[in-house]
Amino acid sequence: MLYREVGEFKTSYAQDSQTFPIKFDKYRYYFVVLVGLLFVPFVINDYWANAVFLPFLIYAIASLGLNILTGYCGQVSLGTGGFMAVGAYASYKLMTAFPDLNILIIVLLSGVITAFVGTLFGLPSLRIKGFYLAVATLAAQFFLIWLFNKVGWFYNYSATGMITSPDRSFGNFLITGPNATPASKYLFCFFFVFLLAWIARNLTRGKIGRSWMAIRDMDIAAEIIGVNPLIAKLSAFAISSFYVGIAGALFFSVYLGAVEVTEAFSIQKSFIVLFMVIIGGLGSIFGSFAGAAFMVLLPVALKNLLVLQFGWPVDIAAHFEFIIIGGLIIFFLIVEPHGLAQLWNLLKQKLRIWPFPY
Amino acid sequence: MNFKKTILSALATLFLVSPVLAELVFPSLSYRTGAYGPNGIPFADGYEDYFTLMNERDGGIGGEKVRVVKCETAYNTEKGVECYESTKGEGALLYQPLSTGITYQLIPKASADNIPVLSSGYGRTSAKNGKIFKWIFNFPGTYWDAASIATKHAMDMSDGSLDGKKIALVYHNSGYGKEPIRTLEVLSKKHNFELMLLPVDHPGQEQKSQWLQIRRERPDYIFMWGWGVMNSVAIQEAANIRFPMENFIGVWWSGSENDVTPAGDAAHGYKSLAMHAPGDDFPVYDDMRKYVIDKGLGAGDGSNVGTVLYSRGMYAAILAVEGAKSAQKIHGVSKITPSMMRDGLEALEITEEKLASIGLPGFAPTFKASCENHGGTGSAAIQQWDAKKGTWSFITDYMTSDQSVIQPLIDADSSQFASENNITERCN
Numbered sequence: 001m002l003y004r005e006v007g008e009f010k011t012s013y014a015q016d017s018q019t020f021p022i023k024f025d026k027y028r029y030y031f032v033v034l035v036g037l038l039f040v041p042f043v044i045n046d047y048w049a050n051a052v053f054l055p056f057l058i059y060a061i062a063s064l065g066l067n068i069l070t071g072y073c074g075q076v077s078l079g080t081g082g083f084m085a086v087g088a089y090a091s092y093k094l095m096t097a098f099p100d101l102n103i104l105i106i107v108l109l110s111g112v113i114t115a116f117v118g119t120l121f122g123l124p125s126l127r128i129k130g131f132y133l134a135v136a137t138l139a140a141q142f143f144l145i146w147l148f149n150k151v152g153w154f155y156n157y158s159a160t161g162m163i164t165s166p167d168r169s170f171g172n173f174l175i176t177g178p179n180a181t182p183a184s185k186y187l188f189c190f191f192f193v194f195l196l197a198w199i200a201r202n203l204t205r206g207k208i209g210r211s212w213m214a215i216r217d218m219d220i221a222a223e224i225i226g227v228n229p230l231i232a233k234l235s236a237f238a239i240s241s242f243y244v245g246i247a248g249a250l251f252f253s254v255y256l257g258a259v260e261v262t263e264a265f266s267i268q269k270s271f272i273v274l275f276m277v278i279i280g281g282l283g284s285i286f287g288s289f290a291g292a293a294f295m296v297l298l299p300v301a302l303k304n305l306l307v308l309q310f311g312w313p314v315d316i317a318a319h320f321e322f323i324i325i326g327g328l329i330i331f332f333l334i335v336e337p338h339g340l341a342q343l344w345n346l347l348k349q350k351l352r353i354w355p356f357p358y
Numbered sequence: 359m360n361f362k363k364t365i366l367s368a369l370a371t372l373f374l375v376s377p378v379l380a381e382l383v384f385p386s387l388s389y390r391t392g393a394y395g396p397n398g399i400p401f402a403d404g405y406e407d408y409f410t411l412m413n414e415r416d417g418g419i420g421g422e423k424v425r426v427v428k429c430e431t432a433y434n435t436e437k438g439v440e441c442y443e444s445t446k447g448e449g450a451l452l453y454q455p456l457s458t459g460i461t462y463q464l465i466p467k468a469s470a471d472n473i474p475v476l477s478s479g480y481g482r483t484s485a486k487n488g489k490i491f492k493w494i495f496n497f498p499g500t501y502w503d504a505a506s507i508a509t510k511h512a513m514d515m516s517d518g519s520l521d522g523k524k525i526a527l528v529y530h531n532s533g534y535g536k537e538p539i540r541t542l543e544v545l546s547k548k549h550n551f552e553l554m555l556l557p558v559d560h561p562g563q564e565q566k567s568q569w570l571q572i573r574r575e576r577p578d579y580i581f582m583w584g585w586g587v588m589n590s591v592a593i594q595e596a597a598n599i600r601f602p603m604e605n606f607i608g609v610w611w612s613g614s615e616n617d618v619t620p621a622g623d624a625a626h627g628y629k630s631l632a633m634h635a636p637g638d639d640f641p642v643y644d645d646m647r648k649y650v651i652d653k654g655l656g657a658g659d660g661s662n663v664g665t666v667l668y669s670r671g672m673y674a675a676i677l678a679v680e681g682a683k684s685a686q687k688i689h690g691v692s693k694i695t696p697s698m699m700r701d702g703l704e705a706l707e708i709t710e711e712k713l714a715s716i717g718l719p720g721f722a723p724t725f726k727a728s729c730e731n732h733g734g735t736g737s738a739a740i741q742q743w744d745a746k747k748g749t750w751s752f753i754t755d756y757m758t759s760d761q762s763v764i765q766p767l768i769d770a771d772s773s774q775f776a777s778e779n780n781i782t783e784r785c786n
Binding site: 149166179256257263315317318 | 390428436459466483532780
């Protein structure tokens with residue numbers, strides 16, 4: 001009834017290729033952005049920022065990045081944690097080496113540095129595929145963590161190898177450090193998420209995105225029709241790492257404020273982001289958000305439900321969290337192997353013909 | 359994005375917590391799950407049980423009931439941040455996260471929120487310098503004290519000189535494990551011994567290559583900064599290569615019953631540092647059993663009462679309670695705020711009489727905190743494991759660390775922190 005295409009006629013190519021062809025979707029999208037921009041910053045407090053919004057937004061960037069590489073270009077990567085660490089340490093070095101540099105530029109530069117490192121580790125993808133490539137990126141993960149542990153220069157020779165982000169501001173607003181307001185931290189991350197999701201959406205439906213998908217679907221056929229695998233694969237690695245690097249920089253400087261490489265960017269991180277992509281939906285922008293929400297928000301929601309509402313002991317609640325989330329992952333993968341995004345698509349198709357299905 | 363909205367609106371209904379402010383709130387950021395759970399459980403039991411004992415036996419602290427807000431961190435910094443944010447709004451007086459990683463997280467955050475953090479025997483060593491770390495306390499001892507005391511004990515065992523000896527440090531490859539390195543490096547120059555660094559990655563089950571290296575290099579002494587399963591694996595590995603156990607010295611976090619029992623008789627003679635006495639031969643445990651455990655009010659199943667880490671958790675709670683009492687005395691009110699709590703901790707003095715009145719005569723070293731010194735005297739004893747009897751026992755008195763080495767390091771590290779964060783010195 002409400003959700004339909006009937007009566008929407010396309011008279012130009014621009015209309016035909018729009019992201020949200022259905023009016024309802026378009027308005028919903030505007031609504032979410034407006035709420036995110038004009039409502040949330042005024043009501044957000046420390047808890048909502050640090051436990052809910054910041055991790056969700058930052059993981060969304062990371063899973064967008066991995067989705068470009070794995071979902072769109074078909075190159076499996078287990079190095080996400082290592083590349084996030086590159087972003088984090090790049091931002092730390094830039095922050096401490098150039099105290100006057102704007103935090104916005106620092107985060108972008110960290111992304112660029114990570115893109116460079118990612119391209120370097122993407123080189124083997126030109127020769128090896130599938131599981132073998134996964135192992136090569138796994139090597140990147142372990143090598144990078146080892147490097148940041150071993151070489152004192154990266155953590156400015158601090159006694160513990162921990163890096164702590166100093167206070168940096170954007171204009172008059174503190175973005176990093178303990179005195180930053182939750183609203184400014186949130187808006188800073190929201191800006192990046194909005195920008196990067198918008199770029200990702202437009203990249204994936206342009207020439208470069210189509211060449212990625214051609215490589216993903218069948219690399220030999222793609223080569224025959226004129227896609228250059230060198231450019232396609234390396235650009236996927238570069239852009240994906242750029243996203244992951246920005247996520248790492250924000251994760252360290254804005255969200256946690258102090259990290260330790262083995263704990264924060266371990267192989268665990270690579271797996272979590274990969275799970276987000278798989279559960280959310282490979283090759284889908286919406287899926288990246290859905291996956292991040294599933295892996296970040298659900299544990300927090302469950303904890304609050306079980307401990308605060310039901311009054312369960314914290315350890316039993318923590319164990320049940322594992323059971324419930326594990327069960328849900330299996331359930332979703334059985335019911336819809338293509339992820340939450342596909343589930344959402346099916347729902348949309350059903351909605352279109354509701355209430356008069358054939 | 360609809361999905362996100364539904365989750366968020368569902369969440370919104372879950373956060374309707376009504377803060378009750380008529381009590382003293384002590385959050386317990388514990389970990390009863392995950393790789394470090396076996397060590398986190400006894401500590402959390404001891405910490406929470408002592409507050410229960412206060413409520414049951416004394417009717418709270420100075421007439422005010424204590425409320426312990428529990429939150430599970432799983433030794434994970436992201437969850438630790440979530441726990442901190444969710445509990446601080448309830449009027450939390452003091453944080454004791456039992457994790458060096460989470461402590462590093464909380465140092466800037468809690469300082470900005472004006473809530474004290476007490477990391478007894480862990481966390482950032484240079485927080486001992488109260489002139490710069492106003493809100494952070496780490497008495498009764500720090501990792502750098504521990505490194506110095508372990509070296510001292512090794513020196514006593516080698517007849518007063520470590521000249522030409524080789525000491526290996528087997529450490530958890532994290533902020534926690536790396537803390538003592540700087541001190542040991544300075545000490546190795548001072549006493550002319552060779553230092554070997556052997557990092558073990560989280561969670562510490564895989565140590566074959568490190569012990570192979572030890573077998574090859576044959577160090578005279580091994581120090582260990584381990585936690586969780588890493589401890590018992592290391593002791594087992596040391597037994598496998600027949601390393602003399604009396605030359606193997608762990609920090610105070612590597613010296614509990616569950617670290618040595620898996621290795622069985624092979625662990626006999628293993629040593630560790632101790633910041634308090636082992637065993638349950640103290641009057642307070644009778645009260646604990648009578649008022650808490652036997653009534654079924656214990657935080658755990660009661661099986662941990664009297665173990666080293668249970669006592670450690672209880673000791674952490676005792677320091678918090680005594681800090682609160684001294685705060686009540688200074689400010690003359692029973693309902694204290696976090697900043698009053700801070701004043702109380704800064705004026706905290708642990709004397710023999712005080713320990714005896716708590717029911718723990720001779721349990722721990724005495725110390726007096728001050729504006730400059732947030733780290734106590736830095737003394738610890740050496741305890742040794744008797745596998746036949748299944749008990750830890752002290753083999754030395756409390757020894758103090760080599761302050762001529764540690765104080766300059768603390769000053770250097772804390773002044774670096776001060777200049778990075780634009781902090782001016784207090785107490786002048």
